[in-house]
Amino acid sequence: LIVERNREVGAGILEEITVRNHSREPAVCVVELAMDADFADLFEVKDARIIRHWDQSRHPEGDSLTIQGVWRGIHKGVILQAPDATFSHEGLGYRTVVPPHGQWRTRVTVSPLVDAAETPAPFQRQASGTSPAEIRRQEWIRKIPATHVSNVSIARTLQRSHDDIGALQIEDPLHPDRTVVAAGAPWFMALFGRDSLLSSYMALTVDPSLALDTLQTLAERQGNV
Structure with a gap:
């Protein structure tokens, strides 16, 4: 047997699990997934250190498991959904028979419950082809001034810098x-006043519009100019 797990991350998580049977006999399988949520914020994840410990509650119902947490009046939650699975407080499970030289497949979605909402936003799969962010980056690279220098190291550094600035645009x-x-x-990957201002300032010779757009957005959202 070979177990494959393919995970997509967006506004939630979609995990596709495939069990392949390469033998000549059917395989009776029990597939169990343990589920947990620590509700760690970005800095806790970055430091690999949990500081806040949430009061957690779990509610299995039908083909889903809702995990909710409360900390100092702040509510967070996730809902896990999987078709035809048996849910418990600890996670979910399947009992299946994989045919000879066949496969069994299922999908599990994890969706955040924003601001204690009862209904999660549906997971949106990325359409096939080039992503909008990559299209935007490629268009930006095409419109900025082209540089030609004889020093290979400097040319490589400039190209890398252009690619990085293009990838950081939102x-x-x-x-x-x-x-x-x-x-x-x-x-x-968010708008930070200091960092965004410094980056767009240093990119003035390449694309002044980045500085203008950054200033206008910061003025509307974080202060007055």
């Missing part, structure tokens, strides 16, 4: 025509 949801610079990947 859109303002309220103004899709604005592009701002995130603080850094992977931990801080």
Whole structure:
């Protein structure tokens, strides 16, 4: 038997589990997944150290398990869903028979419950093809001034810098025509005043519009100019 796990992460998690039977006999399988949630914030994950310990409750019902946590009046939660699974307080399980030279497959989704909402936002799978972020990055690379230097090391550094700035660009949801610079990947793909200002300032010679869009967005969201 071979077990494959393919995980997609977006506004939630989608995990596809496949059990392949390469023998000539049917295989009776019990598949069990233990589930837990620590509700750690970004800095706790980054430091690999849990500081806040949440009062947790679990509610299995039908084909789902809801895990909720409370800490100093703050509520968080996730809901795990899997078709045809048997849920308990600890997780979920399947009992299945995988045919000879056949396979068995299932999907498990984990969706956040934002602001103690009772219904999670549905997981949106990435459509096949190039992502919008990659299309935006490629378009930006094409429009910036091209540099030609004889020193290979400097040329490589400039190209890497252009690629990095392109990858850090994010859109303002309220103004899709604005592009701002995130603080850094992977931990801080968000608008940070200091980092975003410094990055867009240093990129003025390449693309002044980044600085303008960043200033306008910060003025609306974090202060007055």
